[in-house]
Structure formats: structure tokens, C-alpha cells
Amino acid sequence: MLEHGGRLQRAAALYGIAQDQWLDLSSGIAPWPWAIPAIPVRAWARLPETDDGLEAAACTYYGANQVLPVPGSQAAIQALPRLRRSGKVGVLSPCYAEHAEAWRRSGHVVREICEAQVDFFLDSLDVLVVVNPNNPSGRLLTPQRLLEWHARLAQRGGWLVVDEAFMDNTPALSLADQCGQGGLIVLRSFGKFFGLAGVRLGFVLGERKLLQLLVEQIGPWAVSGPTRVLGTACLLDTAGHQRQIERSAQASERLAQRLQRFGLPPQGGCALFQWLVTDKASQLHDFMARRGILLRLFTSTSSLRFGLPADEADWQRLEQAFNEYLKETP
Amino acid sequence: MLEHGGRLQRAAALYGIAQDQWLDLSSGIAPWPWAIPAIPVRAWARLPETDDGLEAAACTYYGANQVLPVPGSQAAIQALPRLRRSGKVGVLSPCYAEHAEAWRRSGHVVREICEAQVDFFLDSLDVLVVVNPNNPSGRLLTPQRLLEWHARLAQRGGWLVVDEAFMDNTPALSLADQCGQGGLIVLRSFGKFFGLAGVRLGFVLGERKLLQLLVEQIGPWAVSGPTRVLGTACLLDTAGHQRQIERSAQASERLAQRLQRFGLPPQGGCALFQWLVTDKASQLHDFMARRGILLRLFTSTSSLRFGLPADEADWQRLEQAFNEYLKETP
Numbered sequence: 175m176l177e178h179g180g181r182l183q184r185a186a187a188l189y190g191i192a193q194d195q196w197l198d199l200s201s202g203i204a205p206w207p208w209a210i211p212a213i214p215v216r217a218w219a220r221l222p223e224t225d226d227g228l229e230a231a232a233c234t235y236y237g238a239n240q241v242l243p244v245p246g247s248q249a250a251i252q253a254l255p256r257l258r259r260s261g262k263v264g265v266l267s268p269c270y271a272e273h274a275e276a277w278r279r280s281g282h283v284v285r286e287i288c289e290a291q292v293d294f295f296l297d298s299l300d301v302l303v304v305v306n307p308n309n310p311s312g313r314l315l316t317p318q319r320l321l322e323w324h325a326r327l328a329q330r331g332g333w334l335v336v337d338e339a340f341m342d343n344t345p346a347l348s349l350a351d352q353c354g355q356g357g358l359i360v361l362r363s364f365g366k367f368f369g370l371a372g373v374r375l376g377f378v379l380g381e382r383k384l385l386q387l388l389v390e391q392i393g394p395w396a397v398s399g400p401t402r403v404l405g406t407a408c409l410l411d412t413a414g415h416q417r418q419i420e421r422s423a424q425a426s427e428r429l430a431q432r433l434q435r436f437g438l439p440p441q442g443g444c445a446l447f448q449w450l451v452t453d454k455a456s457q458l459h460d461f462m463a464r465r466g467i468l469l470r471l472f473t474s475t476s477s478l479r480f481g482l483p484a485d486e487a488d489w490q491r492l493e494q495a496f497n498e499y500l501k502e503t504p
Numbered sequence: 505m506l507e508h509g510g511r512l513q514r515a516a517a518l519y520g521i522a523q524d525q526w527l528d529l530s531s532g533i534a535p536w537p538w539a540i541p542a543i544p545v546r547a548w549a550r551l552p553e554t555d556d557g558l559e560a561a562a563c564t565y566y567g568a569n570q571v572l573p574v575p576g577s578q579a580a581i582q583a584l585p586r587l588r589r590s591g592k593v594g595v596l597s598p599c600y601a602e603h604a605e606a607w608r609r610s611g612h613v614v615r616e617i618c619e620a621q622v623d624f625f626l627d628s629l630d631v632l633v634v635v636n637p638n639n640p641s642g643r644l645l646t647p648q649r650l651l652e653w654h655a656r657l658a659q660r661g662g663w664l665v666v667d668e669a670f671m672d673n674t675p676a677l678s679l680a681d682q683c684g685q686g687g688l689i690v691l692r693s694f695g696k697f698f699g700l701a702g703v704r705l706g707f708v709l710g711e712r713k714l715l716q717l718l719v720e721q722i723g724p725w726a727v728s729g730p731t732r733v734l735g736t737a738c739l740l741d742t743a744g745h746q747r748q749i750e751r752s753a754q755a756s757e758r759l760a761q762r763l764q765r766f767g768l769p770p771q772g773g774c775a776l777f778q779w780l781v782t783d784k785a786s787q788l789h790d791f792m793a794r795r796g797i798l799l800r801l802f803t804s805t806s807s808l809r810f811g812l813p814a815d816e817a818d819w820q821r822l823e824q825a826f827n828e829y830l831k832e833t834p
Binding site: 176178179180181182183198201203207210215216217218219220221222223225226245246248249251252272279365369370371372373374390391392393394395396397398399400401404 | 506508509510511512513528531533537540545546547548549550551552553555556575576578579581582602609695699700701702703704720721722723724725726727728729730731734
């Protein structure tokens with residue numbers, strides 16, 4: 175298994191700090207979970223049925239004509255590579271590592287490329303995978319650029335897969351409304367923006383026939399009944415969406431400013447995290463962890479991802495730790 | 505997609521009866537769902553972590569040394585065929601149809617065989633799949649017989665896959681405690697016995713290295729956080745298990761007696777359903793559905809599966825419908 179953020183149990187054991195004592199900034203999940211609505215017993219008890227309102231709510235929310243709910247966009251990442259015979263797959267990197275891993279596992283030849291290489295390699299690829307905004311760099315590509323890439327791939331029967339796990343804060347830049355086009359597949363995550371990563375919900379947007387093939391891979395009843403009820407309510411709460419967008423933007427901006435002030439200007443970020451590239455990444459990760467603050471360390475790029483603090487107590491704790499860090503490592 | 509029970513939305517549309525007016529006996533799910541315990545916000549909000557108590561509770565409940573939680577045993581049915589190169593797979597039939605479908609989808613050659621043919625075919629098979637107790641016939645094979653089959657398969661590197669989705673009522677007949685042996689894989693369903701099919705939980709019991717390969721296929725965070733909390737509580741509730749076993753046995757026996765009394769003796773059954781083979785299956789299914797009682801019709805075997813009524817009101821409604829049926833079809 176690959177490394178991920180959110181592994182609080184392991185950190186708790188490693189640093190001898192009880193789980194409930196941590197400030198966990200290691201994931202890019204919004205720290206303000208939506209309130210859990212009343213969930214009827216039948217949602218727990220009965221086999222979940224499709225078209226119960228969840229698909230319709232998601233179509234409205236994403237501005238898409240058809241969607242496939244999946245138990246987390248991770249489930250789609252695992253399943254998509256099985257829908258094509260072995261081919262050449264480009265993954266715009268560095269990004270969320272499960273993409274390259276899943277395509278390799280299914281026997282595809284994967285080349286991890288940087289943005290400047292896309293034009294050179296594109297016409298030799300069967301599939302290009304892009305995380306937009308990127309995780310962890312925050313780099314955001316324009317719809318125009320992505321649609322150009324898609325057009326070049328699609329004319330040869332290729333796919334553009336766009337993982338929009340962190341797109342909810344900037345919906346105008348989503349390709350969700352373009353997904354009727356053949357060969358354009360958009361993955362959306364529910365848990366990050368809504369702060370409910372435990373419920374396992376995501377959506378695949380794409381051509382109807384592709385979604386049908388995908389559902390055969392993933393199988394029936396993949397999304398739990400309580401998650402379907404909760405997901406429907408959250409996706410319809412338009413006032414809540416606006417509030418979450420605003421407070422995420424404020425917190426992310428404040429986080430970037432704090433890092434700057436502490437002499438650690440972030441390399442990039444988006445509304446749900448900031449990304450710091452520093453040769454002291456490993457050392458800073460350990461320093462913070464010894465104080466019960468969990469960050470996400472990427473050893474390969476010597477970088478750290480900071481999720482958003484939830485409230486003033488969290489901010490003060492983070493800032494105090496930074497002050498101590500500056501004192502100890504002048 | 506294959507046909508399944510529990511499709512109440514479709515029945516409601518087809519018969520013009522609102523969903524909440526139905527007596528749904530179309531699934532084999534116990535009609536007494538466990539009470540939903542308090543679920544902490546963190547279970548909804550955070551990415552689920554493994555080894556949070558669920559695996560340990562399941563090991564105790566099943567009497568197994570290691571288990572892999574999956575989002576419904578269906579997820580394992582989808583994934584298992586991908587762990588072997590194409591081979592010859594026998595499925596003891598008729599049974600839950602997703603098994604044969606999943607092995608075929610992964611490129612295996614599937615032969616559906618009856619019990620009397622197993623000895624003849626076994627040495628030519630790479631994998632034998634058995635649902636025990638069988639769904640829908642209720643036929644229960646002894647551990648001794650299954651272990652003999654397993655030994656013959658395992659000596660050639662083959663697998664015996666035993667789907668024990670309906671085994672919770674007869675735990676002494678489970679092979680769960682034998683699953684350290686190579687090539688023996690047991691699937692367990694959580695939702696049926698605990699009456700909580702909406703939460704999507706099941707377990708795979710098998711050799712540790714097999715479970716590791718399976719988790720790569722299914723991916724991280726497959727089981728939702730609330731489901732993990734609820735599953736742990738239910739699996740540890742030993743007093744509740746006994747009560748559920750007793751009331752299921754009583755209701756199933758009562759159901760068999762009623763069917764007998766109405767001149768429709770069941771062909772088989774288990775603690776969670778009865779199975780009626782009759783050339784009038786389709787007609788009886790329609791007759792009941794027009795009265796808002798949903799049964800599971802198997803057209804290929806001209807048979808019906810009856811789940812358990814939950815309470816006296818349900819019993820009376822079912823019996824009244826039978827009385828009407830006998831009057832109208834003397």
C-alpha cells in the first residue's frame with residue numbers, strides 16, 4: 175500500500191501521544207464537517223437503491239448530465255485502468271500517487287511527466303491523467319488547456335482523466351459540464367470539501383456507456399445507504415457550499431501568510447491545503463509531530479502539505495509550534 | 505447488471521404502490537436491524553483507519569486468525585477472480601448469480617455444476633465456488649465434505665471459495681476457523697444476519713498473503729467510518745447474536761409451516777428465508793406484488809424466495825394474501 179495522510183494511529187504509536195491529542199493537518203480534508211442529518215433506519219437496514227435522489231443532486235451540483243456514485247473516488251481510480259487494454263499512460267506528476275500505481279497494476283506502461291513535457295508526449299499516449307488542482311502542488315490548469323489535450327487524445331480514441339478531488343472551491347474551472355464528450359472522464363471527491371471523508375463517496379462523470387462499464391467493475395450497492403442519504407442532503411445545501419468556500423479561502427490564505435511570515439513561503443496550494451518545499455521537510459515534520467501536530471511528508475520531493483486548522487485554538491497551537499521551531503533552528 | 509431482491513423502487517413504480525406501503529420479503533436480510541449505536545463525528549469526518557477494533561472484533565466473532573473487512577462480500581466476489589490467471593472455475597449451482605458472473609467477467613471458463621457432479625469435475629477445476637448454506641435452496645454442506653474438496657483442490661494449487669453469507673445462524677458449521685490453510689477462502693456477509701444491509705460490510709477470511717493481494721485490488725479506505733464503528737459494536741454483542749439466532753429460527757420455522765399449510769411446501773430454506781419451487785412461481789409473485797408483498801422470483805428455476813416477516817402485522821398480511829390466493833386459484 176502507498177503512503178497517505180491521516181494515519182493518526184501510527185503517528186500516535188510512534189510519538190507516544192494519544193490520538194485525541196493530535197492536531198491532524200496531514201490530509202487535505204476541510205476541517206468543518208457538514209452536520210450529519212437524521213438518517214432513517216431503512217437506510218442502514220435495506221440494500222441501497224440507485225436513483226434515490228443522490229444521482230439527481232449530484233448532477234445539479236456538478237452541472238453534469240450523468241454521474242456514477244462510487245465509494246470514494248479511490249474506487250474509480252482502482253477500476254478505470256481495467257476498462258482499457260494495456261497501453262501507454264501519462265500521469266502529470268508529482269501528484270496523488272494512487273493514479274500511477276493503479277494503471278501500472280493493470281499492466282499499462284506508465285510514464286510520469288511534468289507539465290512542460292505534455293505537448294511532446296501527448297500524441298504517443300493512450301491516456302493522460304491530470305489532478306486538477308494538483309495535489310500537493312495546488313497547480314491549477316485552465317479548462318481550455320485541458321480541453322485541447324482532450325481533443326488530441328480523443329481523436330485517437332484516447333482518454334483524458336481529470337481528478338478534480340479539490341475542485342469544489344473553484345467550480346467555474348471544472349470540466350464537469352463537458353463530460354458528455356467521449357474520452358473525457360472527471361473524478362470528483364465528496365469527502366474533502368464536505369469534510370466527511372469517512373463516508374466514502376465520490377463521483378465519476380463521463381459518457382454514459384463508460385459509466386455502465388465502470389459499474390460492472392465496481393459492482394452493485396457500492397455506496398452505503400447512510401452515505402447516500404447524507405450525500406444527497408449535502409449536495410443540495412447550496413447556502414452551505416458558499417460558506418464552506420469562503421471559510422476555506424480565508425483559512426488557506428491565512429495559512430499561506432503564516433508560513434511566509436515564519437520564513438517558509440509555500441511553493442503552492444489551493445483552498446484546502448498549502449504545500450511547502452524545503453530541504454528541512456523531514457526535520458520539520460518530526461519537530462511538529464513531537465508536539466502532536468501531524469503534517470503530510472512527501473519524502474520524494476522533500477515537501478510538506480499543511481491542511482487547514484479548524485479554529486483559533488488550532489491556529490494558536492500551530493503558531494506556537496512554529497515559534498518554537500524558529501527558536502530552536504535559527 | 506444481474507437481478508436481485510430488494511428492488512423496491514422498481515416494484516413501487518410497476519405496481520403503483522408507494523414504497524412505504526410494501527411488505528418486502530424479497531431479500532434474505534433479517535428484518536430486525538440492530539440498533540444503531542452513537543457514532544462519533546470523527547468516524548464520519550476522518551478517513552477510516554484499519555485496526556481500529558473492527559478486525560479484532562471480527563476475528564473473535566468468526567473464530568478466525570485474520571480477516572479483511574470489505575464493503576460488502578459483493579466487493580470480494582468482484583475482486584477475487586482478478587487474483588488468478590484465467591482458469592477453469594466450477595460454481596455449485598443454482599446459487600447467488602454474481603459468483604459465476606464475476607469469474608466469467610475476468611476471463612475464466614465457468615462451469616455451473618450440481619452437487620452430484622462435483623466429484624466428477626473437481627480434479628479438472630482450478631477453483632470451486634460453493635455458497636453454504638446455499639442461496640436460495642438453503643442446502644447446507646458439512647465441513648467434512650467441503651474440507652475434502654478443499655484438500656483435493658489445494659494439492660494442485662486450486663482454491664475452494666465458500667460464500668457463507670447465511671452462516672451466522674449456524675456458526676458451528678462454518679469453515680472460518682480453517683482459513684489459515686492455503687487455498688481456502690471464506691466470504692462472510694455482515695448485513696444479512698445483523699439486518700443492516702445498507703452499511704456495506706463483509707469479511708474475507710483466508711491466508712494472509714491472499715488478503716494482502718485482495719486489499720491491493722479493493723484499495724484503501726474501502727469500508728466507511730460509521731460502518732466500522734457500527735460493525736465493531738454489533739460483532740461484539742454476543743447476547744444479541746443469540747437472540748437473533750433464536751428469533752430467526754422461530755420465524756423461519758413458522759414460515760415453512762405456513763407455506764406447508766397453504767399447500768405450498770418449501771423445497772428448502774435456512775434460518776433467514778424459505779424457498780418454494782412451483783410452476784406457479786411467476787403467477788404467485790405477481791399476485792402478492794399486486795397486494796404490496798414483494799417476493800424474490802427466480803424465473804430460471806420457477807421458484808420464489810420468501811424472507812422473514814418482522815412482526816405479527818406482517819404475518820397477518822402475508823397469511824391474508826395467501827388465503828385470498830387460495831380462494832382465487834382453487
